[in-house]
Amino acid sequence: MLGLPKGSLEESTIKLFAKAGWKISVSSRSYKPSIDDAELDGRFIRGQEVSRYVEHGFFDCGLCGHDWVLENESKVVEVCDLIYSRASNQKARWVLCVPEASPIQKVADLAGKRVATELVGTVRRYFAKQNVSVDVEFSWGATEVKVPDLVDAIVDLTETGSSLRANKLRVLDTILETNTKFIANAKSWADPVKRKKIETIALLLRGALEAETKVGLKMNAPKKALEAITKTIPALRNPTISPLSSPEWIALETIIDESVVREIIPQLKSLGAEGIVEYPLNKVVY
Secondary structure (H helix, E strand, O other): OEEEEEOOOHHHHHHHHHHHOOOEEOOOOOOOOEEOOOOOOEEEEEHHHHHHHHHHOOOOEEEEEHHHHHHOOOOOEEEEEEOOOOOOOOOEEEEEEEEOOOOOOOHHHHOOOEEEEOOHHHHHHHHHHHOOOOEEEEOOOOHHHOOOOOOOEEEEEEOOOHHHHHOOEEEEEEEEEEOEEEEEOHHHHHOHHHHHHHHHHHHHHHHHHHHOOEEEEEEEEEHHHHHHHHHHOHHHOOOEEEEOOOOOEEEEEEEEEHHHHHHHHHHHHHOOOEEEEEEEOOOOOO
16 A cells, blocks of 8 residues: 655656556546556555554555654654655755844744744754744745744745745755655565565666666767777766677667766767767666
């Protein structure tokens, strides 16, 4: 039984599973998906709740943010990190913010003030460690618009910082960094059959994520240019090399970061490579 996050991560999670090899279908009004694997069943629920249901055993495994594992103080097995989100493939941050014009300059200045957040337990523990007494209240959303009229500060989640800038907010501190984690119930992890399935899912999900920033590259090149190609282009340290019908030519194939392709292809061409083909990848498993 698999716990899947409903909401902002739903679409990106379905796409990730598709690249990993599982087709997940769900109607707009349903929380029970169809998965093309007879060994898997699942439910979509709010990401904030997944870790609790994994801990209690309703789900054998699931995907949710590290922040909500901490917030719920869930005792689960963290199988692997899956750094993806609706906006980017980078970690998000829970940040303590005040209005740009606020006289508050440091955490200690919030003593006796009111702070709004969805992450109440974690924020209370943060201020307790700072030895600063504040009133932490739960926010149902749109937290960034509550300062300065309703509260003195907020703790909100940000990926790019664009919403903070748009609302003229200044960051005092980063409370924690978070990303999606694949987690498992302790008893399910101890079951050899279930553990093998969970590890298989983790392996393929990681492979699908790894492939998102890489592409395959293959080409034909003069055999005499092989040393120059491998020395000039670090990304081709360990290419697959195959002979061609002509003894003077070889075929090379490798995987490289997509971000450097535009620089590498002209270099390859100048070294005599021909028939250069770039192709997308679904999974890269090391």
